[in-house]
Structures are given as C-alpha cells and as structure tokens.
Amino acid sequence: MKNVPSVFVLLSALVIVLTLVNHLSAGNHIGMYGIGLRATFLPLVYMLLCARYVSAVENGYDRIFFCVNAWILIIGSMAILQVLLGKDHPINSVWGTSALGVGDFATTEKGLLIRGMFRPTSIFTHTGKFGQVIFTLVFFKWCYLLFSRVKRSSLLYALMLFDLAVIFVSGQRAALMFLVLGTIMINVIHMREHGVSLRKIVIPSVLIAGGLMGAWVARPGMAQAVFDRFASVITAVPVRLEGNVWLPIETMLEDYLFTGEGLGYFTFGSRLFGGGAQVYQAVKMEGLGESSFIRLSAEVGVVVALTLVVAYFSLVLRGIGMFMKYQGTVVASGSLFFSIWAMCLMLWSNTADVFANSIVTTMGFALSGATVCRVQPDNEDEVPEISPPPSPLHPPWVASI
Secondary structure: OOOOOHHHHHHHHHHHHHHHHHHHHHOOOHHHHHHHHHHHHHHHHHHHHHHHHHHHOOOHHHHHHHHHHHHHHHHHHHHHHHHHHOOOOHHHEEOOEEOOOOOEOOEOOOOOEOOOOEOOOOOOOOHHHHHHHHHHHHHHHHHHHHHOOOOOOHHHHHHHHHHHHHHHHHOOHHHHHHHHHHHHHHHHHHHHHHOOOHHHHHHHHHHHHHHHHHHHHHOHHHHHHHHHHHHOHHHHHHHHHHHHHHHHHHHHHHHOOOOOOOOOOOOOOOHHHOOOOOHHHHOOOOOOOOOHHHHHHHHHOHHHHHHHHHHHHHHHHHHHHHHHHOOOOHHHHHHHHHHHHHHHHHHHOOOOOHHHOHHHHHHHHHOOHHHOOOOOOOOOOOOOOOOOOOOOOOOOOHHHO
C-alpha cells in the first residue's frame, strides 16, 4: 500500500466515510453497501496483488503476457465459433435463453437492422462485456510487444491479425475506436523514444491491410455490414454523449448534488439487497443516463463522485510517472498500459456504464501491478535491469517441466 499515491488513499478514505454516513441515513441494507464497495475498490486489490507478484517473481510480467495471449485465443475462438454457427445455435444460449445479450448489429437512423449479423457474447453473458474485455487484453498485449524486449516472431505478428479480427467480430465500436487511439498514442511515444522503425510500422500495417482486404473479397456483404457498424461511431458519439451525459447532468445537479440513494443502489449485483435497478429506469431524467458518472452520482452525489474520479486519476498520473522513470523495462510497459487504458475507460464510461462491470475493471487493474510495484534495486536513481524474456514459443515454465 505504501506505493499507492497518498492522494488516492486520503480521497478514498473520505469517500468511504461520506458514503457510509449516506448509507446509514438512507437505511439501506449493509449488503448493498458491500456491493458498492466491491465495484469501487476491489480493482485496487487486484492491482496490489499483481504488484506483489511482479515484484517477487522473476519474469512475472512475461508469464502474464503468455496468459493474456492464451485467453485472447480462447475468448476469440469462442466468439468466432458463435458467429459461424449462427445466433440460433444452442452455443449462443445464455441462461437457457437463445441469443440473449447477442443482438443484431448497428441500426440506421430509422432503426433498421443490418441483417445477417449479430454480436457474440463469447464466454461472457453479455456482448458488451466481451467487447470491453477483449479491448483490455489486446491493448495490454500490444503495449507489451512494443515496449518490452520480447522476441517478435512471425507468429506474434500473425496473432495481432487474429486480435484485430476478434475486435471486429465483437461489433463493439468503442473497443475498436479506443484500440486505434491507444495504439496511435503508444506508437507516437515509442517513436519519440527510439525513433521511427520502418520495419515495426510496415509489417503490422501490411498484415492488417491484407487481412481486411482478404475479408472483403471473401465475404463482401458481411464486410460491408461490419464497416457500416464501425463507421457509425462517427455519428453515434455525439448522440450518446448528449443522451448519457449532457441531458441527465441537470437532474443530477438538482437532485443529487451532495447525497444520493446510497452506494451500490444502482450497481449490478445489489438486487438481493433492495437495489439493482437501472438508474435510467429508476430516476426520472432527460436523456438516457447510461453512464458510470451518472449512475455513481445518483448513488453518492455529484461531489463525492467527482472526488472518486480525482482519486483514481491520481493512479493514472502515478502510472505515467512510473513509465517515465523506468523506460525500457516491462515496468514501463505495464504502467503505460494502465494509464492509457484507464483514460480510455473514463471516456468510454460516458457512453456506457463500464465501471459497473467488475470483470473488466478487475482484469485491467490485475494487469497493471507495475503502477504500484516495488522495483528492485531500491535505489530510485538506478533503472532496474530486467533479464531478457524467453522466446514466445518457449514460455518460462517450460524449463521446469
């Protein structure tokens, strides 16, 4: 905990005190408060566990990298299989209901569906969770490939094409948009540090362009539907921001400025304790209000919600500081991943309540232990020397088998 920013600790303690007072005054079930604490602070526990792991285990981040690759293959293969078998196949049943959470692809302004396409859930129970998780895993992997000293083989470049294919299969527009923006950011940072490497730019670009062209030739109708889906993000962003943030914020400022219904009241999982309603269904407001900030404001008040935003932003700044301090190491890679990923999620949370999804937040924080880890040697003026990682075809545990 000593590596966690003091600003985060102090503001989090203040949030806990204020929300506990609000909870007691509202007379809500204590279980509801526990659900709220879980969604709000459990990700930090996973970050601290990861920090302990990468500090104590040699090549710890290398092992995490291989685990991430394995899960991308599992999750992505399942999603592609769902698409190939069709949404009416039993593999797409969730809780015994066919195609629950799958849904057709994008709609036009008149609400007309793009026929013949749907968004798979993979191993999750909702297509949104799948898109958010696959963005997190792929972006971590690409950060690691760019900033660590892992040996870049043809297999890894080919798997990057698979990563992109899975992002397209998810149909999650925000996942592709933030992956593109995040990738541009890390490439710009890398080029400023190491100069422009034509090979690192040309090979991935040719692979991606070739894969997209091949998909267009093989299935032009499906490729057009996918293009229409992701191109619609240009018009969808301002519409979603207006409906989820600008219109509902007036209601939040009028009715929930200092206090709310209680921490956890609108959070997933609190239904057993008297909560669990969707904020946009329970609170009368302009617009839709499907936003993490709007949900949190309705629970604890706008002022407390902003305090929590500042607390977590201090972790983002900590990640940037760790990256600048330990450039050229896997610590820098993990820290930079967290800072950019967290900022992407903060922006994403204005169009969907992504911070209510504990699977995504805990996974992202569990990959970000470098942000608060203790780096050896303890001399802060000395950049730690990280031993070269093993070949991607020979994981570090193979030697012990």
